[in-house]
Amino acid sequence: MPLYDYKCDACGARFEQDHPMSAPPVRICPECGKEKVRKLLTTGGVVMGGGSRSDAPSMPPSCGAGGCGGGMCGM
Numbered sequence: 001m002p003l004y005d006y007k008c009d010a011c012g013a014r015f016e017q018d019h020p021m022s023a024p025p026v027r028i029c030p031e032c033g034k035e036k037v038r039k040l041l042t043t044g045g046v047v048m049g050g051g052s053r054s055d056a057p058s059m060p061p062s063c064g065a066g067g068c069g070g071g072m073c074g075m
């Protein structure tokens with residue numbers, strides 16, 4: 001499902017919308033109702049704020065609780 005970034009030139013509201021390719025693009029601003037919405041470049045899942053990287057290591061939540069199978073996590 002593609003995710004689109006929209007911005008309203010009238011009130012400055014930004015919002016994301018995911019819809020199928022066949023659906024028409026959003027034109028009406030959900031905030032002010034004006035037809036001033038334009039589509040921004042797709043961010044593709046960029047995390048805003050926090051400085052998180054997509055390749056950040058994620059520990060399995062079950063590690064250390066007896067669910068890692070033993071020896072797989074080095075503990």
Ligand SMILES: [Zn+2]
Binds near residue numbers: 008009010030033034
């Ligand atoms: Zn607006």
